[in-house]
Structures are given as structure tokens and as C-alpha cells.
Amino acid sequence: MTYDLHPMLATLTDKPFDDPDWIFETKWDGFRAVAVAAPGQAALYSRNGNDISKKYPAICEALAAIKKEAVLDGEVVALDAHGRSRFQLLQNAGRESARLLYCVFDLLYLDGQDLRAWPLLRRKEALEKVLPKSPLLLYSAHVTGDGLKAFTKAKRAQEEGVIAKLASSPYLSGKRTRDWLKVKASQEQEVVIVGFTKPRGSRNCFGALLLAVRDGKRWKYAGRVGAGFSEKSLREIYAKLVPLITRAKPIDKKVPSEANTTWVKPKLVAEIKFTEWTAGGEMRHPVFLGLRTDKPASEVIREVPKSLRVVKSSP
Structure with a gap:
């Protein structure tokens, strides 16, 4: 069967x-x-x-x-x-x-x-x-x-x-x-990694990850995350990012410190915890939770809660 x-x-x-x-x-x-x-x-x-x-x-x-x-x-x-x-x-x-x-x-x-x-x-x-x-x-x-x-x-x-x-x-x-x-009970969002910044101070591998979600046929910038990493996870994620490095910028938006940014092909999916969305569509106070291997990057969109009244009244 x-x-x-x-x-x-x-x-x-x-x-x-x-x-x-x-x-x-x-x-x-x-x-x-x-x-x-x-x-x-x-x-x-x-x-x-x-x-x-x-x-x-x-x-x-x-x-x-x-x-x-x-x-x-x-x-x-x-x-x-x-x-x-x-x-x-x-x-x-x-x-x-x-x-x-x-x-x-x-x-x-x-x-x-x-x-x-x-x-x-x-x-x-x-x-x-x-x-x-x-x-x-x-x-x-x-x-x-x-x-x-x-x-x-x-x-x-x-x-x-x-x-x-x-x-x-x-x-x-x-x-x-x-x-x-x-x-x-808390805000979490799947995102796609589109770049990373150079590390500062005693940090190794990278400073922060640049994130995006799918918006039609393009990638929409969703902010950057620099919290939630251990030394071990920094090394493991960096090893996955290196083969994906590209000269092509995956997003349209101009972001701060682009000269300090390395772009990668949008392939890796991450789970992020945060407090709220800004008016500009970026996550506030993001914390990295881990990589997801159970979902393709092409399916990652911003998840917006639907009104309970509308959901339960629909057939």
C-alpha cells in the first residue's frame, strides 16, 4: 500500500x-x-x-x-x-x-x-x-x-x-x-539566512546572521540575529554557510554595514524567538534557537496570526 x-x-x-x-x-x-x-x-x-x-x-x-x-x-x-x-x-x-x-x-x-x-x-x-x-x-x-x-x-x-x-x-x-x-505563547518565526557579518572582539566565525522571509518571488529582509549562539553552534553554522557564499545579494533592501556583510544563497532555515515585529517588518530582540532541516527555504513566509473570529466563522 x-x-x-x-x-x-x-x-x-x-x-x-x-x-x-x-x-x-x-x-x-x-x-x-x-x-x-x-x-x-x-x-x-x-x-x-x-x-x-x-x-x-x-x-x-x-x-x-x-x-x-x-x-x-x-x-x-x-x-x-x-x-x-x-x-x-x-x-x-x-x-x-x-x-x-x-x-x-x-x-x-x-x-x-x-x-x-x-x-x-x-x-x-x-x-x-x-x-x-x-x-x-x-x-x-x-x-x-x-x-x-x-x-x-x-x-x-x-x-x-x-x-x-x-x-x-x-x-x-x-x-x-x-x-x-x-x-x-511566545513569538517564534522560521526565517532563511541570507548573509552574515564579520565577528568582533573575541567572537569567532561571524557576528550576526542576516535573515529574510519569502514574499512572493523575492526575499524580504527580516532583521539580523547575534544572540543565542554557543561557540560550538557558531562553528557548525559557519561551516554550512561557507559553501553558500555568493556575490549576488538575495534581498533588495539596503541594510546597515553592507560592506561588512557576506551574502549567502538562501538555503538554510533557522528558528528565531523574538518579542515583536517592527513597522518595517523586522524582528525586535531576536534570539537564535537553531537550524531547521524539516522545511525547504522556499516555503518560509512571515506567519501572521489570523483573527479567531474570522477563522472559526469560515467554512
Whole structure:
């Protein structure tokens, strides 16, 4: 049987809500991954279809304990000492002692049967029964109706936010739908690296990264980030930037210190945490969280929350 492994995507909205017809789950801060599992074997695939099984062999081994053939949707995360998922920790999870976990929230196929047309809650009931018991696997629990309480709890715990899902929703592979909504407790944005500045003082490799988002057929400048790097990450990112150096400037906007800037081809995607957008479309107080390998640069656009009133009133 041929499986559609493109994950269903959520629409960003501007505020949490209560609704008895919706369920609310933790918004995990990691890599989205679809698993294809059968007794004795399992594989993980990223959002853009790459096989990432070799990066997470322990998770694949845990999934291989499944009793039936299944396709699962979830998020690979790394937990901090307080049990919170942190994208920064995931960057070094393959080399350091971060606690890895595959948080599973949906079941798409089971023993050759396509379950995607089933209501979400029915799929989750089947998922909870089939998911192997392992410290590396977690069934993503939910609450029904109490979205405001779930969001407040997530914010107090310094988690990324909540995902709201219509309890009766089918699974629409590869579609960004309004049946699934995400509400963020903090501002984060995926961006593409288009250049870097020379380092100053005792800093090595580079000073700051210049960032952009896709705007139609061009790249729109989104600011620069110089915070959030370790000596190790500076070296690793610089090694990825060097092969991408180009004379062609990827953005139209004139930016400060261009003479001190080296341009690169817009290929590397980064995750940035920040406080707000300026009127000029730049991120204020940006902090680098890590590189993303699960999304192509061509899909990186500025994510603008949609009005909850508009989203929930639309068909």
C-alpha cells in the first residue's frame, strides 16, 4: 500500500478559546515527523519527506515494538530538566544527553486501512490502543473544551502554546486547515539566512546572521540575529554557510554595514524567538534557537496570526 506521508498543518490564530466541539493539545517544540511502523521495523520521515530514521535510531527501535502496521503522526522533541520540550536541545540531541521523545498525536493508517476520513477522536482512541509502551514514546493527551485553561497552563509552564483541533475533523494530508489551529505563547518565526557579518572582539566565525522571509518571488529582509549562539553552534553554522557564499545579494533592501556583510544563497532555515515585529517588518530582540532541516527555504513566509473570529466563522 502506498501511504501519503504529507502531514496536516495548523493555521496560526491570535488567541485561545473555549469550545466543547474542540480538543486542545500541547504544542510541542520540536521536529514534525511521520512514522511508518510495523512489527520489527520502523522509519521516521520529516515534514518535507526526508528519511530521518538514522538520526533517531532509539525512537525507531521503540516504534518497531508495535503489534500492527501503522502510520503515525507526531513530533520528535528533546526535554529539559523540567520536562518541557525545547527546540534548542534538539539540535544536540544526537550527541549529548538530551532526553528524546516521540510525541504521537494521530493515526493515519492501520493494517492497510486508511483512517484519515475518521473523526479525530476516533483516530486518537485507536492510536492510544496501538502505540507501544516505551519511555521514548508518548501519546499526546488532550483536554476537551477548555482551551483558555489549557493555554494559561502552557504559558505558565513556559511551553510553546497549544494546538486546537475540531474533534470531528478528518486528516487532510498536506493541507493547512482551519480545523486545526495553533495558538503560540511566545513569538517564534522560521526565517532563511541570507548573509552574515564579520565577528568582533573575541567572537569567532561571524557576528550576526542576516535573515529574510519569502514574499512572493523575492526575499524580504527580516532583521539580523547575534544572540543565542554557543561557540560550538557558531562553528557548525559557519561551516554550512561557507559553501553558500555568493556575490549576488538575495534581498533588495539596503541594510546597515553592507560592506561588512557576506551574502549567502538562501538555503538554510533557522528558528528565531523574538518579542515583536517592527513597522518595517523586522524582528525586535531576536534570539537564535537553531537550524531547521524539516522545511525547504522556499516555503518560509512571515506567519501572521489570523483573527479567531474570522477563522472559526469560515467554512
